[in-house]
Amino acid sequence: MLRREMECYVAVQRTSGFIFDDQARVLESYVAFAIAAGDMFVRTQRVLDWSLRTTSAQRRRTLLLTVRRFALWLTAESARHEVPDADLLPRARRARQQPYIYSSAKIEALVHCAEETATRGCPVPGLYPTLFGLLAATGMRISEALALDMSDITADGILIRHAKRKGRRLLPLHPTAAQALDRYLTARRRVHARCDAIFLADGGGRLCDGTARNVFRRMLKRVGLSHAANGGRRPRIHDLRHSFAIRSLEACGSDRKAIARHMVGLSTYLGHVNITDTYWYLEATPFLMRQIAERGEALLEGGAP
DSSP: OHHHHHHHHHHHHHHTTOOOHHHHHHHHHHHHHHHHTTOSSOOHHHHHHHHTTSSOHHHHHHHHHHHHHHHHHHTTTOTTSOOOOTTSSOOOOOOOOOOOOOOHHHHHHHHHHHTTTSOTTOSSTTHHHHHHHHHHHHOOOHHHHHTOBGGGEETTEEEEOSOGGGOOEEEOOOHHHHHHHHHHHHHHTTSOOSSOBSSBOTTSSBOOHHHHHHHHHHHHHHTTOTTOSGGGOOOOTTHHHHHHHHHHHHTSOSSHHHHHHHHHHHHHHHTOSSHHHHHTTOOOOHHHHHHHHHHHHHHHTTOOO
């Protein structure tokens, strides 16, 4: 019974437009645990026992709330389902991993060495310099770049069809980025591949995330950035997206109206549903802190806020 109801619930959520992949895996795990214990209905103690198997306090609360929403949905059909209290587990502070903000010189060095660290059977010259250069120049997610097909390149920019939360957007390119991409596409068109992907794996299929990350690790080692991030960790590919957001804001005008317009545009460009998601990408840099100090001094002296 629980499994059938879970499958129905997942189907309803996806029909409503939600991707619901992680939630589906969570519910599958809970339902298997509950059924093994002989449950036909949601039981609060069982949910608690199941969620406590993970070591992360934040993850435990996420698991609990995911099943709680499922239980609330089930109570419309049967009051025999128990709904766990939302505060059954304490709230955990969400830990934000401090991003590594790449300088222009470091990005240039990474792109410069990308060809040397490419996979041995790389089918298209310039594949990795173009891939990582495009990530740095547009703030795209690595998953979005790897999903690009030849038909996604238009005269107006790059059409992102496979964005997070199934969104779509058009990314206009700076002339220098457009020229670099055009040079790569000329070489790409000469290669007969098994798919229409822009970025190809050694065997002619679509380049996968794992291969791209392995190459990026070698690039970081080549330029001496293997342990450059906070806490001695390795900078991430996703930090290129953070760096794009920061450098974009640094290039914006310093008055409030200009910043407000810029943040709306940046949020759209990055493919965020809510502008609060864009704030997550902002980081204090010396340039921005200097601007804040200057604006604060102007305000104290009676200047424009």
